[in-house]
Amino acid sequence: MRPRIPQAALDALAARRRDTDDVLRALAITTVLGDREVLCGIDLAVRRGEVFVIMGPSGCGKTTILRHLAGLQAPTAGTISVDGRDVYALHADELEALRLRTGLAFQGGALLGSLSVEENVALPLRENTDLPDAVIRQVARMKLDMVGLLHAKDLLPARLSGGMRKRAAIARAIALDPEIVYLDEPSAGLDPITAAGIDNLILKLNDVFGITMVVVTHDLPSAFGIADRIAVFFDGKVAAVGTRDEILGTADPRIRDFVDRRLREADGAGADVARYFAI
Amino acid sequence: MPDVPVIRLDATLDRATVGGTVALIHEAIAGSPGSMVVDLGRVERFDSAGLGGIVEGLRGAREAGVDVRLRGLSQPMLDFFSLVSVERLTAQPAAREPVDLVRRVGGAVMPLLDAFAAIGSTGLRTLLAITVGPMRGRPIRIDRTTLELDHAANGALPIVALIAFLLGLVLAMQAWVQLRVWGAEIYVADMVGVSVLTEIGPLMTAIVLAARSGSSNAAQLGAMVVGEEVDALRQMGVDPLRFLVVPKVIALGLAVLGLGIVFDVVAICGGALFAWGVAGIEPAAFREQLQTALRMSDFLVASAKCVTFGLCVGVVGCALGLRVEGGSEGVGRATTNAVVLGIFLVIVVDTLFVTAQRMVLA
Numbered sequence: 001m002r003p004r005i006p007q008a009a010l011d012a013l014a015a016r017r018r019d020t021d022d023v024l025r026a027l028a029i030t031t032v033l034g035d036r037e038v039l040c041g042i043d044l045a046v047r048r049g050e051v052f053v054i055m056g057p058s059g060c061g062k063t064t065i066l067r068h069l070a071g072l073q074a075p076t077a078g079t080i081s082v083d084g085r086d087v088y089a090l091h092a093d094e095l096e097a098l099r100l101r102t103g104l105a106f107q108g109g110a111l112l113g114s115l116s117v118e119e120n121v122a123l124p125l126r127e128n129t130d131l132p133d134a135v136i137r138q139v140a141r142m143k144l145d146m147v148g149l150l151h152a153k154d155l156l157p158a159r160l161s162g163g164m165r166k167r168a169a170i171a172r173a174i175a176l177d178p179e180i181v182y183l184d185e186p187s188a189g190l191d192p193i194t195a196a197g198i199d200n201l202i203l204k205l206n207d208v209f210g211i212t213m214v215v216v217t218h219d220l221p222s223a224f225g226i227a228d229r230i231a232v233f234f235d236g237k238v239a240a241v242g243t244r245d246e247i248l249g250t251a252d253p254r255i256r257d258f259v260d261r262r263l264r265e266a267d268g269a270g271a272d273v274a275r276y277f278a279i
Numbered sequence: 280m281p282d283v284p285v286i287r288l289d290a291t292l293d294r295a296t297v298g299g300t301v302a303l304i305h306e307a308i309a310g311s312p313g314s315m316v317v318d319l320g321r322v323e324r325f326d327s328a329g330l331g332g333i334v335e336g337l338r339g340a341r342e343a344g345v346d347v348r349l350r351g352l353s354q355p356m357l358d359f360f361s362l363v364s365v366e367r368l369t370a371q372p373a374a375r376e377p378v379d380l381v382r383r384v385g386g387a388v389m390p391l392l393d394a395f396a397a398i399g400s401t402g403l404r405t406l407l408a409i410t411v412g413p414m415r416g417r418p419i420r421i422d423r424t425t426l427e428l429d430h431a432a433n434g435a436l437p438i439v440a441l442i443a444f445l446l447g448l449v450l451a452m453q454a455w456v457q458l459r460v461w462g463a464e465i466y467v468a469d470m471v472g473v474s475v476l477t478e479i480g481p482l483m484t485a486i487v488l489a490a491r492s493g494s495s496n497a498a499q500l501g502a503m504v505v506g507e508e509v510d511a512l513r514q515m516g517v518d519p520l521r522f523l524v525v526p527k528v529i530a531l532g533l534a535v536l537g538l539g540i541v542f543d544v545v546a547i548c549g550g551a552l553f554a555w556g557v558a559g560i561e562p563a564a565f566r567e568q569l570q571t572a573l574r575m576s577d578f579l580v581a582s583a584k585c586v587t588f589g590l591c592v593g594v595v596g597c598a599l600g601l602r603v604e605g606g607s608e609g610v611g612r613a614t615t616n617a618v619v620l621g622i623f624l625v626i627v628v629d630t631l632f633v634t635a636q637r638m639v640l641a
Contacts, residue, residue, distance in 0.1 A: 114605075
């Protein structure tokens with residue numbers, strides 16, 4: 001992790017690069033998977049140290065943009081840049097170095113099934129640092145304690161519940177003290193209490209370590225609870241970007257319906273069987 | 280506390296320096312001073328590896344009964360420690376306890392016994408489903424069986440034919456080299472015909488299919504178990520055994536039978552080709568000699584062998600696939616074991632066949 005910098009110095013830094021303080025930028029991202037245009041012309045900017053939530057209904061391209069941002073999959077067109085450098089134009093070594101500064105917690109955890117929870121968290125440390133074994137184990141345990149999983153450290157992932165898997169994945173994502181952490185649906189499929197625990201964890205990590213968090217979710221309470229800013233996706237386009245209040249105050253009917261959990265009129269389905277009545 | 284030893288850490292406490300720090304603390308603990316102080320007041324840069332080293336030091340001290348206190352923690356460090364419980368972390372043993380010998384031996388043997396038990400029980404239930412099931416109004420799924428047969432037999436046909444042809448050539452060549460000395464070249468036909476029909480044909484075909492289809496069955500069913508598809512079938516009232524296993528097992532029985540016959544024919548042709556081309560034995564003479572060497576009973580026994588081998592390979596793959604645990608690693612293990620145990624079982628059954636045959640003849 002990076003040391004706490006005095007606020008005055010931070011302000012000075014912020015003033016000096018007011019224009020460049022977007023740590024992550026997506027410019028005109030268009031992605032075609034098969035013959036479906038999943039993303040069309042996405043522009044996003046994530047500021048350093050904020051919790052940025054990407055929200056939207058299922059199938060709106062949230063996870064795809066996350067994969068682009070995290071450097072896992074190049075978009076069909078457009079550029080992703082981290083600190084002003086085009087991710088997909090980087091040399092393989094540079095991309096590797098960039099990845100070490102980021103962490104990604106996958107939706108289902110993506111823990112390695114043959115390793116215990118502690119070994120899963122220790123893996124990036126073991127592979128990328130030459131720390132003594134005892135320290136690696138201690139760091140892995142500290143990260144597991146942060147997510148409340150120290151008691152489960154010797155279990156295999158198959159023995160974990162869904163919520164525990166997500167928390168273990170977060171512990172693994174922060175193993176190397178990353179600057180940016182991507183979280184894919186961290187609270188989907190969890191009970192409200194566990195989900196609130198994960199939200200709380202995200203805020204603590206953001207607050208204490210100053211990690212930039214990019215969170216993809218369709219969980220409304222979670223999104224509004226943690227976000228500094230929210231981007232709402234609809235059908236592969238950004239419908240709105242703004243703070244919680246800006247999103248809540250929007251006039252866009254689609255966002256209003258989404259936020260109010262109102263059903264849209266389903267086309268076709270309904271009472272048109274009447275057309276086939278005999279009388 | 281003026282007499283308590285103090286360790287003053289430098290400005291940087293991170294990945295690069297933590298190794299030295301831990302060594303320093305452990306060294307100080309080794310002198311068992313009763314109590315000591317680690318001063319973090321000068322630390323300006325730290326990361327979680329650095330603080331992990333401090334916790335590791337505290338853990339070692341706790342183990343050694345030394346009272347270590349920290350001094351001069353900055354606010355960011357306190358923030359960091361607010362996310363963890365040092366008490367909990369230092370209470371953990373350094374490494375996992377070693378497993379004793381009995382457990383280790385048991386851990387190696389028990390899964391194997393379990394696997395054999397599962398193969399036995401799946402085999403019995405499959406046989407029941409094939410023989411008794413249709414009489415009880417639970418017919419065999421013909422559509423899925425033909426599909427599986429297509430997968431197993433069609434795909435393996437080229438490789439089986441190629442192996443058969445080459446082995447036929449090689450067998451004829453080996454036999455000819457020996458028999459030529461006695462001027463008994465014509466017996467090449469006996470050698471090739473008998474060895475291929477009674478042993479090599481059924482065995483090789485079963486081994487190829489164990490590697491090709493037994494493994495893929497185990498992987499497919501294993502992945503289905505991991506994805507809860509098998510549970511879903513069960514929940515919908517579809518018996519996985521009848522829906523998945525029986526078609527695969529029947530298909531493999533038929534596939535080994537069909538491919539075994541192909542193997543026999545192609546291998547004998549390969550042998551005849553060598554005999555004709557190199558040893559100068561006319562095809563007609565080869566055929567005549569073959570007819571005196573082989574009897575109908577040989578062919579029937581070989582066919583029975585083929586079907587049995589195929590059923591064995593099918594049951595082993597399916598049984599191991601259905602008991603997969605623990606995700607992708609479990610699938611890998613089941614796939615390997617399906618091939619190894621499949622071939623092993625085929626050879627054991629072959630031995631039983633030959634023994635039984637000799638006893639009947641004697």
